[in-house]
Amino acid sequence: MSKKTQGVLSAVRRGRGGVRVSHSKNTAEMPVERMPIPSKVVISMQQHIGVPCTPLVKVGDIVAVGQKIGDSDKFVSAPIHATISGKVTAVGDIKLANGIITKGVTIESDGEMRMCEYIKPPVVTNKEELCAAVRESGLVGLGGAGFPTHVKLNVPADKKIDTLIINAAECEPYITVDYRECVENSENVIKGVEKVRQLLGIEKVIIAIEDNKPKVFEIMKEIADRDNEIGDAIKLMTLRSQYPQGAEKMMVLSATGRKVPPGKLPADVGCIVMNVASIAFIARYLETGKPLVSRSITVDGGAIKEPKNLRVPIGTNIQDIIDFCGGFKSEPRKIISGGPMMGIAICDTNAPICKQNNALLAFDDRKDLIKTERECIRCGRCVDVCPMSLMPTLIERYARIKDAEKLEKIGIGVCMECGSCAYACPSGRPLVQYMRLAKQVLREESAKK
Amino acid sequence: MSKRLTVSASPHVRSNETTTGIMLDVIIALIPALIMSVVYFGTRALALTAVTVASAVIAEYLSRKVMKRSNTLGDLSAVVTGLILAFNLPATLPLWMAAVGSVIAIVVVKQMFGGIGQNFVNPAMTARIILMVSFPTAMAKWVTPFQNCWNADAVTSATPMATLASAKGGDLSAVADALPTLTDMLLGKHGGSMGEVCSIALICGGLYLMLRRVISPIIPFAFIGTVAATMFLYSGFNLEYTAYQLLGGGLMLGAFFMATDYTTCPINKKGKLIFGIGCGLITFVIRVFGALPEGVSFSIILMNILVPHIENLSAAKPFGTLKEKKGKKEEKKA
Numbered sequence: 001m002s003k004k005t006q007g008v009l010s011a012v013r014r015g016r017g018g019v020r021v022s023h024s025k026n027t028a029e030m031p032v033e034r035m036p037i038p039s040k041v042v043i044s045m046q047q048h049i050g051v052p053c054t055p056l057v058k059v060g061d062i063v064a065v066g067q068k069i070g071d072s073d074k075f076v077s078a079p080i081h082a083t084i085s086g087k088v089t090a091v092g093d094i095k096l097a098n099g100i101i102t103k104g105v106t107i108e109s110d111g112e113m114r115m116c117e118y119i120k121p122p123v124v125t126n127k128e129e130l131c132a133a134v135r136e137s138g139l140v141g142l143g144g145a146g147f148p149t150h151v152k153l154n155v156p157a158d159k160k161i162d163t164l165i166i167n168a169a170e171c172e173p174y175i176t177v178d179y180r181e182c183v184e185n186s187e188n189v190i191k192g193v194e195k196v197r198q199l200l201g202i203e204k205v206i207i208a209i210e211d212n213k214p215k216v217f218e219i220m221k222e223i224a225d226r227d228n229e230i231g232d233a234i235k236l237m238t239l240r241s242q243y244p245q246g247a248e249k250m251m252v253l254s255a256t257g258r259k260v261p262p263g264k265l266p267a268d269v270g271c272i273v274m275n276v277a278s279i280a281f282i283a284r285y286l287e288t289g290k291p292l293v294s295r296s297i298t299v300d301g302g303a304i305k306e307p308k309n310l311r312v313p314i315g316t317n318i319q320d321i322i323d324f325c326g327g328f329k330s331e332p333r334k335i336i337s338g339g340p341m342m343g344i345a346i347c348d349t350n351a352p353i354c355k356q357n358n359a360l361l362a363f364d365d366r367k368d369l370i371k372t373e374r375e376c377i378r379c380g381r382c383v384d385v386c387p388m389s390l391m392p393t394l395i396e397r398y399a400r401i402k403d404a405e406k407l408e409k410i411g412i413g414v415c416m417e418c419g420s421c422a423y424a425c426p427s428g429r430p431l432v433q434y435m436r437l438a439k440q441v442l443r444e445e446s447a448k449k
Numbered sequence: 450m451s452k453r454l455t456v457s458a459s460p461h462v463r464s465n466e467t468t469t470g471i472m473l474d475v476i477i478a479l480i481p482a483l484i485m486s487v488v489y490f491g492t493r494a495l496a497l498t499a500v501t502v503a504s505a506v507i508a509e510y511l512s513r514k515v516m517k518r519s520n521t522l523g524d525l526s527a528v529v530t531g532l533i534l535a536f537n538l539p540a541t542l543p544l545w546m547a548a549v550g551s552v553i554a555i556v557v558v559k560q561m562f563g564g565i566g567q568n569f570v571n572p573a574m575t576a577r578i579i580l581m582v583s584f585p586t587a588m589a590k591w592v593t594p595f596q597n598c599w600n601a602d603a604v605t606s607a608t609p610m611a612t613l614a615s616a617k618g619g620d621l622s623a624v625a626d627a628l629p630t631l632t633d634m635l636l637g638k639h640g641g642s643m644g645e646v647c648s649i650a651l652i653c654g655g656l657y658l659m660l661r662r663v664i665s666p667i668i669p670f671a672f673i674g675t676v677a678a679t680m681f682l683y684s685g686f687n688l689e690y691t692a693y694q695l696l697g698g699g700l701m702l703g704a705f706f707m708a709t710d711y712t713t714c715p716i717n718k719k720g721k722l723i724f725g726i727g728c729g730l731i732t733f734v735i736r737v738f739g740a741l742p743e744g745v746s747f748s749i750i751l752m753n754i755l756v757p758h759i760e761n762l763s764a765a766k767p768f769g770t771l772k773e774k775k776g777k778k779e780e781k782k783a
Binding site: 019021024099173249259260261262264331332333334335336340341342343344345346347348363366367368370371372374375376377378379380381382383387388389390391393394410411412413414417419422423424425426427428430432433 | 566
């Protein structure tokens, strides 16, 4: 092994399937702007995969930035913090952008952004302390799924982790916040990587980036090369820019050549995959102790007047964000929270931003309706592009006749709803919808038993 | 404003490929062979094609209407079926018989099983076989190229396939005089169905489809490769005999345009390979040991019927499925 990162690694193994989607990274060169403090934020108690939090404040309470306002005693959960300082004006049911109704806390700003007095850098010397600190920070996977990070880091002792993979692929079209994170906060990324690597005792770190972002390689390489020790452990890897390269299982395959079995986690094959923004946050948190109260999002799409990358307090109203970007230049037909491949179409802009939202895209046309829905012609494109080796057209058929036994046999469980099948389908069939229906059929069947 | 926002399942973008576009590509790929058949068999070939295409389109429209289903003419699949059926017919076939063939292909084989994507055998191929057994004389009247095919007394000749069938063990010496040259075989200057004679035009069309990624090369290569390998072995490594077998009959048309029919071939890669090899083996057996001189149609139909089983047996395991796992499960059952 050389003393320095000589060059950049290339992917160990090429994943099967995938589709070549237009990148549309229009906002790549737009630095992240800070949005002015909103007059009001609505903070949801469910901003992660797992158990919702219980509000810890009541109407009339005065809160400061970073003060914990929601928590849960369950393991798979992450606490919620106040993102602005001011007065709690409501605690109760709120509607999220995707239509889900959950508990939430409304805070009216006093305009001061006063920091909570008990915020101080955490003392972290071992894995347990790191996991506890990360839990207190409220960090969830910032890539989109919202899986609590402390759960991910808290690997059982019998599972040996040898590789930490930093996911900077950002394979979804339009979104550029991870790219901006790499460019603007590259020092933090490397610092965070070093911290986590040392505390968890991981030998190797791979920072995986799609080959359409050459600028990131230069910046990262320069920092890693500055220190021999770091440069030895941290390797940069270039990945083919093909959707869904950033999906966790695809990432593990490309970076290490290992396949995560159905129903298992990357930890089962010795890997931890973390989003680049999450790791940079850990570095900042360990230095300042300031929990997750804001995040970067890309605002883009044909209907947005001034596309931007923004840093917004969590809980900011979506309409306020769009207004800050100059509002709509044409009538929006569809607004997506997240990327166009896996994002959720929202029904109302009067809803708050959550921790896992990484983009807001507004379109004045319906790009998903460019083809009429026709009968399946069994062309096999969905089978060819499925990164999980499934047969989406067969799954559709079994889902329609609700054949739970067949669905289980052909492995619907591994479907991650990446949307490659529906993207490629020449007959314009809504295959992802059928994949979800198939999973529902299985759930109903197992509930019966 | 918010009332007009649409909510639908992801993904929110789609590729540009459409069913109509795919069918249009197939039609484009068939045009060189159509031009060559007009060169060899005159306007009669054009008239026959017009009849099969028109009757296929009308049959599709009317049958959908009668069954109270949506109009599917826009996907152009009826046009493709009509074109391919015409290619499978002798140029002198009475036009009404051709029309009957189209109606069988569209109504009986395709629409009665649910329309596009639902039929379990290739419509054009099945129609050809039904016509062959219904009108054996008219369907076996192979006129030699470059004469007036409107004339009922046009000169006929044995097809190279019939001649080859008498060359037992791959020995060409006895039949050499009756066979056209290999160049003529490639260009299509010999008797046969109007669209299958010109191998080079069909190969060009097939390559176009592969370049456009409309068809996967697996089936054509496996099919033609298996025929080539078996014929080569059978004839005692006689290259000339193998070449005649490859260029004669419906092999090129069948391998590039009919065995690759989406609906009636396996959707997975491994299945496609098995399917192609199976087609090749059956073709070899029928051509060499069967009573018929040509076996491409029957081989494709037989393999069509096996497709669900091939798919079941060759389906890829979902991502990351462990090989040992299967063994463990079986142990548990036992």
